[in-house]
Amino acid sequence: MSRQPAVSGRILIVDDDERQRTDMAAMLADCDFDMQVAADGQEALERLAAFNADVIVSDLVMPRMDGFELLRHLKEHGDLTPAIALTAFGSMEKALSVVHDLKAFWFLEKPVEPRAFKTLLDRAIRYKRSLQKNDELKRELSLHGVLGDMVGTSPAMQQIFTQIRQVAPTSAPVLICGESGTGKELVAREIHKCSPRSDGPFVAINAAALPETLIESELFGHEKGAFTGAMERSAGCFEQAHGGTLFLDEIGEMPSSTQPKLLRVLEDLRVRRLGGKHEIAVDARVLAATSQDLATHLREELYYRLSVFQIVVPPLREHKEDIPPIADIMLQNLNKKHGTRVAGVDTEVLDLLQHHDWPGNVRELRNLLERAAIIAGEGLVGLKDLSSPVFGVNPAAYTRPSPAYESPVLLRPGQPLTKIEEAYIKLTLEHVRGNRKLAAEMLGISLRTLQNRIAELREEENAISPGS
Numbered sequence: 528m529s530r531q532p533a534v535s536g537r538i539l540i541v542d543d544d545e546r547q548r549t550d551m552a553a554m555l556a557d558c559d560f561d562m563q564v565a566a567d568g569q570e571a572l573e574r575l576a577a578f579n580a581d582v583i584v585s586d587l588v589m590p591r592m593d594g595f596e597l598l599r600h601l602k603e604h605g606d607l608t609p610a611i612a613l614t615a616f617g618s619m620e621k622a623l624s625v626v627h628d629l630k631a632f633w634f635l636e637k638p639v640e641p642r643a644f645k646t647l648l649d650r651a652i653r654y655k656r657s658l659q660k661n662d663e664l665k666r667e668l669s670l671h672g673v674l675g676d677m678v679g680t681s682p683a684m685q686q687i688f689t690q691i692r693q694v695a696p697t698s699a700p701v702l703i704c705g706e707s708g709t710g711k712e713l714v715a716r717e718i719h720k721c722s723p724r725s726d727g728p729f730v731a732i733n734a735a736a737l738p739e740t741l742i743e744s745e746l747f748g749h750e751k752g753a754f755t756g757a758m759e760r761s762a763g764c765f766e767q768a769h770g771g772t773l774f775l776d777e778i779g780e781m782p783s784s785t786q787p788k789l790l791r792v793l794e795d796l797r798v799r800r801l802g803g804k805h806e807i808a809v810d811a812r813v814l815a816a817t818s819q820d821l822a823t824h825l826r827e828e829l830y831y832r833l834s835v836f837q838i839v840v841p842p843l844r845e846h847k848e849d850i851p852p853i854a855d856i857m858l859q860n861l862n863k864k865h866g867t868r869v870a871g872v873d874t875e876v877l878d879l880l881q882h883h884d885w886p887g888n889v890r891e892l893r894n895l896l897e898r899a900a901i902i903a904g905e906g907l908v909g910l911k912d913l914s915s916p917v918f919g920v921n922p923a924a925y926t927r928p929s930p931a932y933e934s935p936v937l938l939r940p941g942q943p944l945t946k947i948e949e950a951y952i953k954l955t956l957e958h959v960r961g962n963r964k965l966a967a968e969m970l971g972i973s974l975r976t977l978q979n980r981i982a983e984l985r986e987e988e989n990a991i992s993p994g995s
Protein backbone atom coordinates (compact mmCIF):
# COMPACT_ATOMS: atom_id res chain seq x y z
CA MET A 528 0.00 0.00 0.00
CA SER A 529 1.12 3.55 -0.50
CA ARG A 530 2.19 5.34 2.63
CA GLN A 531 2.69 8.91 3.80
CA PRO A 532 5.68 10.40 2.01
CA ALA A 533 8.92 9.67 3.91
CA VAL A 534 10.15 12.61 5.94
CA SER A 535 13.66 13.96 5.90
CA GLY A 536 15.41 14.54 9.17
CA ARG A 537 18.58 14.75 11.25
CA ILE A 538 19.61 11.62 13.11
CA LEU A 539 22.29 11.10 15.72
CA ILE A 540 23.46 7.49 16.10
CA VAL A 541 25.20 6.71 19.38
CA ASP A 542 27.00 3.36 19.67
CA ASP A 543 30.45 2.35 20.86
CA ASP A 544 30.60 -0.44 18.28
CA GLU A 545 31.87 1.07 15.06
CA ARG A 546 30.48 -1.82 13.03
CA GLN A 547 26.96 -1.17 14.38
CA ARG A 548 27.25 2.52 13.51
CA THR A 549 28.29 1.86 9.95
CA ASP A 550 25.66 -0.88 9.52
CA MET A 551 22.89 1.45 10.64
CA ALA A 552 24.16 4.29 8.50
CA ALA A 553 24.22 1.91 5.52
CA MET A 554 20.65 0.77 6.28
CA LEU A 555 19.48 4.38 6.03
CA ALA A 556 21.59 5.31 3.03
CA ASP A 557 18.55 5.34 0.73
CA CYS A 558 16.65 7.73 3.04
CA ASP A 559 16.80 11.49 3.04
CA PHE A 560 18.55 11.70 6.41
CA ASP A 561 21.33 13.90 7.65
CA MET A 562 23.28 11.59 9.98
CA GLN A 563 25.95 12.04 12.60
CA VAL A 564 27.52 9.44 14.86
CA ALA A 565 28.93 9.40 18.38
CA ALA A 566 30.77 6.63 20.25
CA ASP A 567 29.23 7.25 23.70
CA GLY A 568 26.89 9.50 25.67
CA GLN A 569 29.54 12.10 26.34
CA GLU A 570 30.36 12.48 22.66
CA ALA A 571 26.64 12.53 21.87
CA LEU A 572 26.12 15.56 24.13
CA GLU A 573 29.08 17.31 22.47
CA ARG A 574 27.60 16.61 19.03
CA LEU A 575 24.14 17.80 20.12
CA ALA A 576 25.57 21.18 21.08
CA ALA A 577 26.02 21.92 17.36
CA PHE A 578 23.74 19.35 15.67
CA ASN A 579 20.01 19.90 16.12
CA ALA A 580 18.96 16.26 15.93
CA ASP A 581 15.36 15.22 15.25
CA VAL A 582 15.95 11.75 16.65
CA ILE A 583 18.66 10.16 18.77
CA VAL A 584 19.27 6.44 18.28
CA SER A 585 21.31 5.22 21.21
CA ASP A 586 22.85 1.98 22.37
CA LEU A 587 22.52 1.41 26.13
CA VAL A 588 25.76 -0.23 27.20
CA MET A 589 28.71 2.03 26.38
CA PRO A 590 31.90 3.22 28.13
CA ARG A 591 32.21 6.70 29.74
CA MET A 592 28.59 7.89 29.62
CA ASP A 593 26.19 5.05 28.80
CA GLY A 594 22.76 5.24 27.13
CA PHE A 595 20.85 5.31 30.42
CA GLU A 596 22.87 8.30 31.63
CA LEU A 597 22.46 10.04 28.29
CA LEU A 598 18.67 9.61 28.37
CA ARG A 599 18.54 10.71 32.00
CA HIS A 600 20.60 13.79 31.19
CA LEU A 601 18.29 14.72 28.28
CA LYS A 602 15.19 14.16 30.41
CA GLU A 603 16.54 16.25 33.28
CA HIS A 604 17.40 19.10 30.93
CA GLY A 605 13.90 19.11 29.47
CA ASP A 606 15.18 18.03 26.05
CA LEU A 607 12.20 16.45 24.30
CA THR A 608 14.10 15.12 21.27
CA PRO A 609 12.73 11.61 20.76
CA ALA A 610 15.33 8.93 21.52
CA ILE A 611 15.17 5.33 20.33
CA ALA A 612 17.05 2.95 22.62
CA LEU A 613 18.85 -0.06 21.17
CA THR A 614 18.57 -3.05 23.47
CA ALA A 615 20.16 -6.46 23.47
CA PHE A 616 17.90 -9.25 22.32
CA GLY A 617 15.73 -10.55 25.19
CA SER A 618 16.32 -7.70 27.65
CA MET A 619 12.67 -6.68 27.72
CA GLU A 620 12.74 -5.36 31.28
CA LYS A 621 15.54 -2.90 30.54
CA ALA A 622 13.78 -1.90 27.35
CA LEU A 623 10.57 -1.11 29.17
CA SER A 624 12.38 0.82 31.87
CA VAL A 625 14.01 3.15 29.33
CA VAL A 626 10.63 3.77 27.78
CA HIS A 627 8.72 4.28 31.01
CA ASP A 628 11.31 5.76 33.39
CA LEU A 629 13.61 7.59 31.01
CA LYS A 630 10.92 8.51 28.50
CA ALA A 631 12.66 7.03 25.50
CA PHE A 632 10.45 7.30 22.42
CA TRP A 633 10.71 3.53 21.89
CA PHE A 634 13.22 0.67 21.85
CA LEU A 635 14.54 -1.60 19.16
CA GLU A 636 16.05 -4.99 19.79
CA LYS A 637 19.35 -5.75 18.13
CA PRO A 638 19.94 -6.78 15.41
CA VAL A 639 17.89 -3.94 14.03
CA GLU A 640 15.37 -4.85 11.37
CA PRO A 641 15.57 -2.19 8.63
CA ARG A 642 11.87 -1.75 7.87
CA ALA A 643 10.83 -1.49 11.53
CA PHE A 644 13.75 0.90 12.11
CA LYS A 645 12.66 3.19 9.27
CA THR A 646 9.00 3.15 10.33
CA LEU A 647 9.97 4.09 13.86
CA LEU A 648 12.32 6.85 12.69
CA ASP A 649 9.57 8.23 10.51
CA ARG A 650 7.15 8.44 13.43
CA ALA A 651 9.78 9.91 15.73
CA ILE A 652 10.64 12.65 13.22
CA ARG A 653 6.96 13.51 12.76
CA TYR A 654 6.67 13.70 16.55
CA LYS A 655 9.63 16.10 16.70
CA ARG A 656 8.05 18.23 13.96
CA SER A 657 4.87 18.52 16.03
CA LEU A 658 6.93 19.65 19.01
CA GLN A 659 8.63 22.28 16.87
CA LYS A 660 5.30 23.50 15.52
CA ASN A 661 4.10 23.94 19.09
CA ASP A 662 7.20 25.97 19.94
CA GLU A 663 6.69 28.25 16.93
CA LEU A 664 3.10 28.74 17.95
CA LYS A 665 4.14 29.78 21.43
CA ARG A 666 6.55 32.37 20.01
CA GLU A 667 3.91 33.69 17.61
CA LEU A 668 1.35 33.96 20.36
CA SER A 669 3.66 35.85 22.64
CA LEU A 670 3.75 38.59 20.00
CA HIS A 671 0.04 38.90 19.28
CA GLY A 672 -3.16 36.91 19.41
CA VAL A 673 -3.87 37.20 23.12
CA LEU A 674 -6.10 39.56 25.04
CA GLY A 675 -5.94 38.68 28.73
CA ASP A 676 -7.19 35.10 28.91
CA MET A 677 -8.64 35.20 25.40
CA VAL A 678 -6.75 33.67 22.54
CA GLY A 679 -7.31 34.07 18.83
CA THR A 680 -5.32 35.12 15.78
CA SER A 681 -8.20 34.71 13.30
CA PRO A 682 -9.71 37.86 11.78
CA ALA A 683 -12.98 37.05 13.62
CA MET A 684 -11.29 36.98 17.03
CA GLN A 685 -9.09 39.95 16.23
CA GLN A 686 -12.26 41.91 15.54
CA ILE A 687 -13.69 40.86 18.91
CA PHE A 688 -10.47 42.06 20.59
CA THR A 689 -10.80 45.42 18.80
CA GLN A 690 -14.42 45.76 19.93
CA ILE A 691 -13.45 44.96 23.52
CA ARG A 692 -10.71 47.60 23.46
CA GLN A 693 -13.09 50.16 21.93
CA VAL A 694 -15.96 49.69 24.34
CA ALA A 695 -14.07 48.93 27.56
CA PRO A 696 -13.13 52.53 28.45
CA THR A 697 -16.77 53.72 28.21
CA SER A 698 -19.66 52.99 30.56
CA ALA A 699 -21.99 51.87 27.75
CA PRO A 700 -23.96 48.67 28.25
CA VAL A 701 -22.88 45.82 25.96
CA LEU A 702 -24.95 42.90 24.70
CA ILE A 703 -22.77 39.86 24.06
CA CYS A 704 -24.40 37.26 21.81
CA GLY A 705 -23.23 33.81 20.85
CA GLU A 706 -23.84 30.09 21.11
CA SER A 707 -23.17 28.24 24.34
CA GLY A 708 -19.49 27.85 25.17
CA THR A 709 -18.20 30.44 22.69
CA GLY A 710 -16.63 32.62 25.39
CA LYS A 711 -19.32 35.23 26.16
CA GLU A 712 -18.47 35.38 29.85
CA LEU A 713 -14.79 35.62 29.00
CA VAL A 714 -15.55 38.63 26.76
CA ALA A 715 -17.45 40.25 29.65
CA ARG A 716 -14.55 39.68 32.04
CA GLU A 717 -12.05 41.12 29.56
CA ILE A 718 -14.20 44.23 29.07
CA HIS A 719 -14.20 44.67 32.84
CA LYS A 720 -10.44 44.08 33.09
CA CYS A 721 -9.69 46.59 30.32
CA SER A 722 -12.01 49.22 31.79
CA PRO A 723 -11.31 52.00 34.29
CA ARG A 724 -13.49 49.94 36.67
CA SER A 725 -11.05 47.03 36.78
CA ASP A 726 -10.28 47.65 40.45
CA GLY A 727 -13.97 47.50 41.28
CA PRO A 728 -16.07 44.33 41.64
CA PHE A 729 -17.22 42.07 38.76
CA VAL A 730 -20.58 40.62 39.81
CA ALA A 731 -22.28 37.96 37.69
CA ILE A 732 -25.89 36.86 37.92
CA ASN A 733 -27.43 34.13 35.80
CA ALA A 734 -31.11 34.65 35.04
CA ALA A 735 -31.56 31.06 33.90
CA ALA A 736 -30.19 29.62 37.14
CA LEU A 737 -32.50 31.49 39.53
CA PRO A 738 -36.17 30.79 40.26
CA GLU A 739 -38.36 33.63 38.99
CA THR A 740 -39.42 34.55 42.51
CA LEU A 741 -35.83 35.23 43.57
CA ILE A 742 -34.54 37.16 40.59
CA GLU A 743 -35.80 40.57 41.63
CA SER A 744 -34.52 40.29 45.18
CA GLU A 745 -31.14 39.12 43.83
CA LEU A 746 -30.98 42.02 41.40
CA PHE A 747 -32.36 44.84 43.50
CA GLY A 748 -31.95 43.54 47.08
CA HIS A 749 -34.58 43.55 49.81
CA GLU A 750 -35.32 44.96 53.24
CA LYS A 751 -35.89 42.76 56.25
CA GLY A 752 -39.43 41.34 56.13
CA ALA A 753 -40.05 42.38 52.51
CA PHE A 754 -41.41 38.89 51.84
CA THR A 755 -41.72 35.60 53.69
CA GLY A 756 -38.21 34.37 54.37
CA ALA A 757 -36.54 37.79 54.10
CA MET A 758 -34.92 37.54 57.53
CA GLU A 759 -32.20 40.10 56.93
CA ARG A 760 -31.77 43.18 54.79
CA SER A 761 -29.78 42.27 51.70
CA ALA A 762 -28.02 44.30 49.04
CA GLY A 763 -28.76 43.25 45.46
CA CYS A 764 -26.34 42.70 42.62
CA PHE A 765 -26.60 46.28 41.42
CA GLU A 766 -25.43 47.56 44.79
CA GLN A 767 -22.74 44.87 45.06
CA ALA A 768 -21.40 45.91 41.66
CA HIS A 769 -21.15 49.58 42.65
CA GLY A 770 -18.00 51.05 41.11
CA GLY A 771 -17.56 47.93 38.99
CA THR A 772 -19.37 45.79 36.45
CA LEU A 773 -22.62 43.80 36.63
CA PHE A 774 -22.80 40.85 34.24
CA LEU A 775 -26.35 39.71 33.47
CA ASP A 776 -25.87 36.24 32.04
CA GLU A 777 -28.60 34.49 30.03
CA ILE A 778 -30.54 37.75 29.91
CA GLY A 779 -32.93 36.16 27.38
CA GLU A 780 -34.28 34.07 30.27
CA MET A 781 -35.16 37.13 32.35
CA PRO A 782 -38.91 37.00 33.24
CA SER A 783 -40.83 39.53 31.16
CA SER A 784 -42.32 41.04 34.33
CA THR A 785 -38.82 41.90 35.59
CA GLN A 786 -37.62 43.40 32.34
CA PRO A 787 -39.31 46.84 32.69
CA LYS A 788 -37.90 47.17 36.23
CA LEU A 789 -34.46 46.37 34.97
CA LEU A 790 -34.83 48.92 32.20
CA ARG A 791 -35.77 51.59 34.73
CA VAL A 792 -32.64 50.95 36.78
CA LEU A 793 -30.53 51.16 33.63
CA GLU A 794 -32.14 54.49 32.76
CA ASP A 795 -32.09 56.10 36.21
CA LEU A 796 -29.06 54.42 37.72
CA ARG A 797 -31.02 54.09 40.95
CA VAL A 798 -32.44 51.00 42.66
CA ARG A 799 -35.09 50.50 45.28
CA ARG A 800 -34.73 47.34 47.37
CA LEU A 801 -37.84 45.14 47.61
CA GLY A 802 -39.81 46.53 50.53
CA GLY A 803 -37.56 49.60 50.61
CA LYS A 804 -38.69 53.20 50.85
CA HIS A 805 -35.73 54.98 49.29
CA GLU A 806 -33.90 54.73 46.04
CA ILE A 807 -30.18 54.19 46.17
CA ALA A 808 -27.84 55.53 43.49
CA VAL A 809 -25.81 52.81 41.87
CA ASP A 810 -22.86 53.15 39.57
CA ALA A 811 -22.62 49.75 37.90
CA ARG A 812 -21.71 49.21 34.29
CA VAL A 813 -24.02 46.56 32.81
CA LEU A 814 -22.92 43.81 30.44
CA ALA A 815 -25.43 41.20 29.31
CA ALA A 816 -25.08 37.90 27.47
CA THR A 817 -27.50 35.71 25.58
CA SER A 818 -27.73 33.23 22.76
CA GLN A 819 -28.98 34.98 19.63
CA ASP A 820 -32.32 33.14 19.47
CA LEU A 821 -33.15 34.05 23.09
CA ALA A 822 -32.39 37.73 22.44
CA THR A 823 -35.85 37.80 20.82
CA HIS A 824 -37.35 37.11 24.29
CA LEU A 825 -36.25 40.58 25.38
CA ARG A 826 -38.74 43.39 25.37
CA GLU A 827 -37.90 45.82 22.64
CA GLU A 828 -36.97 48.79 24.85
CA LEU A 829 -34.69 46.67 27.03
CA TYR A 830 -33.10 45.12 23.95
CA TYR A 831 -32.31 48.57 22.49
CA ARG A 832 -31.01 49.86 25.80
CA LEU A 833 -28.66 46.87 26.24
CA SER A 834 -27.53 46.58 22.65
CA VAL A 835 -26.12 50.09 22.33
CA PHE A 836 -22.99 48.13 21.58
CA GLN A 837 -23.27 44.51 20.48
CA ILE A 838 -20.54 41.91 20.30
CA VAL A 839 -21.32 38.69 18.45
CA VAL A 840 -18.93 35.91 19.44
CA PRO A 841 -18.54 33.43 16.56
CA PRO A 842 -18.97 29.67 17.02
CA LEU A 843 -15.66 27.77 17.05
CA ARG A 844 -16.43 26.05 13.73
CA GLU A 845 -16.21 29.49 12.09
CA HIS A 846 -12.70 30.21 13.38
CA LYS A 847 -11.07 26.80 13.41
CA GLU A 848 -7.67 28.38 12.71
CA ASP A 849 -7.71 29.44 16.37
CA ILE A 850 -7.92 25.84 17.61
CA PRO A 851 -4.11 25.29 17.76
CA PRO A 852 -3.32 28.49 19.72
CA ILE A 853 -6.34 28.09 22.02
CA ALA A 854 -5.42 24.44 22.67
CA ASP A 855 -1.86 25.47 23.37
CA ILE A 856 -2.72 28.05 26.03
CA MET A 857 -5.34 25.77 27.54
CA LEU A 858 -2.80 22.95 27.88
CA GLN A 859 -0.36 25.31 29.60
CA ASN A 860 -3.07 26.27 32.07
CA LEU A 861 -4.16 22.66 32.52
CA ASN A 862 -0.54 21.69 33.25
CA LYS A 863 -0.53 24.19 36.08
CA LYS A 864 -3.88 22.96 37.36
CA HIS A 865 -3.14 19.22 37.24
CA GLY A 866 0.65 19.16 37.59
CA THR A 867 0.97 17.53 34.16
CA ARG A 868 3.71 18.29 31.61
CA VAL A 869 1.90 18.14 28.31
CA ALA A 870 3.76 19.97 25.53
CA GLY A 871 0.97 20.10 22.95
CA VAL A 872 -1.04 17.86 20.63
CA ASP A 873 0.44 15.75 17.84
CA THR A 874 -0.40 16.30 14.19
CA GLU A 875 -2.96 13.48 14.05
CA VAL A 876 -4.91 14.91 16.97
CA LEU A 877 -4.69 18.38 15.48
CA ASP A 878 -6.10 17.00 12.28
CA LEU A 879 -9.00 15.46 14.15
CA LEU A 880 -9.68 18.68 16.06
CA GLN A 881 -9.79 20.56 12.77
CA HIS A 882 -12.34 18.11 11.32
CA HIS A 883 -14.73 18.26 14.25
CA ASP A 884 -17.71 20.62 14.19
CA TRP A 885 -17.60 21.68 17.87
CA PRO A 886 -21.30 22.04 18.74
CA GLY A 887 -20.18 22.81 22.33
CA ASN A 888 -17.64 25.37 21.04
CA VAL A 889 -14.55 26.35 23.07
CA ARG A 890 -15.92 24.79 26.24
CA GLU A 891 -16.14 21.42 24.47
CA LEU A 892 -12.52 21.82 23.33
CA ARG A 893 -11.45 22.64 26.85
CA ASN A 894 -13.22 19.61 28.33
CA LEU A 895 -11.72 17.32 25.72
CA LEU A 896 -8.21 18.68 26.35
CA GLU A 897 -8.59 18.40 30.10
CA ARG A 898 -9.35 14.69 29.87
CA ALA A 899 -6.62 14.13 27.29
CA ALA A 900 -4.00 16.04 29.31
CA ILE A 901 -4.73 13.93 32.38
CA ILE A 902 -4.49 10.70 30.39
CA ALA A 903 -1.33 11.75 28.49
CA GLY A 904 0.41 13.27 31.53
CA GLU A 905 3.32 14.55 29.46
CA GLY A 906 4.73 14.87 25.96
CA LEU A 907 2.28 15.33 23.12
CA VAL A 908 -1.39 14.38 23.32
CA GLY A 909 -1.92 11.55 20.84
CA LEU A 910 -4.97 9.78 19.44
CA LYS A 911 -4.76 7.23 22.22
CA ASP A 912 -5.33 9.96 24.80
CA LEU A 913 -8.61 11.13 23.35
CA SER A 914 -11.43 9.56 25.24
CA SER A 915 -14.16 11.80 24.00
CA PRO A 916 -17.42 10.21 22.96
CA VAL A 917 -17.43 12.95 20.33
CA PHE A 918 -14.98 10.94 18.33
CA GLY A 919 -16.89 7.74 18.78
CA VAL A 920 -14.49 6.31 21.31
CA ASN A 921 -16.02 4.88 24.41
CA PRO A 922 -14.14 6.37 27.41
CA ALA A 923 -14.37 2.99 29.15
CA ALA A 924 -12.26 1.54 26.35
CA TYR A 925 -9.37 3.58 27.66
CA THR A 926 -9.45 2.21 31.15
CA ARG A 927 -9.21 -1.27 29.67
CA PRO A 928 -7.50 -0.75 26.30
CA SER A 929 -7.74 -3.65 23.95
CA PRO A 930 -4.15 -4.97 23.83
CA ALA A 931 -3.97 -4.87 20.06
CA TYR A 932 -4.63 -1.14 20.02
CA GLU A 933 -2.19 -0.01 22.65
CA SER A 934 -0.74 2.41 20.16
CA PRO A 935 2.79 1.83 18.85
CA VAL A 936 3.32 -1.14 21.17
CA LEU A 937 3.27 -3.25 18.05
CA LEU A 938 6.29 -1.44 16.69
CA ARG A 939 8.75 -4.08 17.70
CA PRO A 940 11.31 -5.86 15.59
CA GLY A 941 9.95 -9.15 14.43
CA GLN A 942 6.44 -7.79 13.81
CA PRO A 943 5.59 -7.92 10.13
CA LEU A 944 4.99 -4.44 8.74
CA THR A 945 1.53 -5.52 7.57
CA LYS A 946 0.53 -6.15 11.20
CA ILE A 947 1.61 -2.63 12.16
CA GLU A 948 -0.34 -1.20 9.24
CA GLU A 949 -3.36 -3.24 10.20
CA ALA A 950 -3.28 -1.97 13.79
CA TYR A 951 -2.99 1.64 12.68
CA ILE A 952 -5.76 1.32 10.15
CA LYS A 953 -8.08 -0.21 12.74
CA LEU A 954 -7.11 2.33 15.37
CA THR A 955 -7.68 5.21 12.98
CA LEU A 956 -11.04 3.87 11.79
CA GLU A 957 -12.12 3.45 15.40
CA HIS A 958 -11.23 7.06 16.17
CA VAL A 959 -13.16 8.49 13.25
CA ARG A 960 -16.20 6.32 13.87
CA GLY A 961 -15.62 4.34 10.70
CA ASN A 962 -15.49 7.42 8.47
CA ARG A 963 -13.28 5.96 5.74
CA LYS A 964 -12.78 9.22 3.90
CA LEU A 965 -11.44 10.93 7.01
CA ALA A 966 -9.40 7.85 7.97
CA ALA A 967 -7.79 7.78 4.50
CA GLU A 968 -6.91 11.46 4.81
CA MET A 969 -5.37 10.91 8.23
CA LEU A 970 -3.40 7.89 7.06
CA GLY A 971 -2.16 9.82 4.04
CA ILE A 972 -3.50 7.27 1.54
CA SER A 973 -6.24 7.36 -1.06
CA LEU A 974 -9.74 6.21 -0.19
CA ARG A 975 -9.44 3.47 -2.78
CA THR A 976 -6.21 2.18 -1.23
CA LEU A 977 -7.82 2.15 2.20
CA GLN A 978 -10.85 0.26 0.91
CA ASN A 979 -8.64 -2.30 -0.82
CA ARG A 980 -6.63 -2.73 2.35
CA ILE A 981 -9.77 -3.26 4.43
CA ALA A 982 -10.98 -5.88 1.94
CA GLU A 983 -7.59 -7.63 2.14
CA LEU A 984 -7.72 -7.62 5.92
CA ARG A 985 -11.20 -9.15 5.86
CA GLU A 986 -9.95 -11.91 3.53
CA GLU A 987 -6.99 -12.60 5.82
CA GLU A 988 -9.28 -12.78 8.84
CA ASN A 989 -11.62 -15.16 7.05
CA ALA A 990 -8.68 -17.29 6.00
CA ILE A 991 -7.46 -17.74 9.56
CA SER A 992 -10.82 -18.32 11.18
CA PRO A 993 -12.03 -21.63 9.70
CA GLY A 994 -15.48 -21.28 11.23
CA SER A 995 -16.33 -18.23 9.16
Ligand SMILES: Nc1ncnc2c1ncn2[C@@H]1O[C@H](COP(=O)(O)OP(=O)(O)OP(=O)(O)O)[C@@H](O)[C@H]1O
Nearest residue numbers: 676677678679706707708709710711712713889890
Ligand atom coordinates in the same frame (compact mmCIF):
# COMPACT_ATOMS: atom_id res chain seq x y z
N1 LIG B 1 -10.98 32.71 22.74
C1 LIG B 1 -10.79 31.95 23.83
N2 LIG B 1 -9.55 31.73 24.27
C2 LIG B 1 -9.34 30.96 25.36
N3 LIG B 1 -10.31 30.37 26.06
C3 LIG B 1 -11.56 30.56 25.68
C4 LIG B 1 -11.87 31.36 24.54
N4 LIG B 1 -13.21 31.38 24.40
C5 LIG B 1 -13.71 30.62 25.39
N5 LIG B 1 -12.74 30.14 26.18
C6 LIG B 1 -12.93 29.24 27.33
O1 LIG B 1 -14.01 28.39 27.02
C7 LIG B 1 -14.81 28.13 28.15
C8 LIG B 1 -16.24 28.62 27.90
O2 LIG B 1 -16.25 30.06 27.83
P1 LIG B 1 -17.44 30.93 28.48
O3 LIG B 1 -17.87 30.35 29.79
O4 LIG B 1 -17.01 32.33 28.47
O5 LIG B 1 -18.55 30.66 27.39
P2 LIG B 1 -20.05 31.18 27.32
O6 LIG B 1 -20.26 31.68 25.95
O7 LIG B 1 -20.30 32.10 28.46
O8 LIG B 1 -20.88 29.83 27.48
P3 LIG B 1 -22.42 29.64 28.00
O9 LIG B 1 -23.30 30.28 26.99
O10 LIG B 1 -22.58 28.15 28.00
O11 LIG B 1 -22.49 30.26 29.35
C9 LIG B 1 -14.13 28.85 29.31
O12 LIG B 1 -13.29 27.92 29.96
C10 LIG B 1 -13.32 29.93 28.62
O13 LIG B 1 -12.22 30.31 29.39
Ligand SMILES: [Mg+2]
Nearest residue numbers: 711712776816
Ligand atom coordinates in the same frame (compact mmCIF):
# COMPACT_ATOMS: atom_id res chain seq x y z
MG1 LIG C 1 -21.63 31.80 30.12
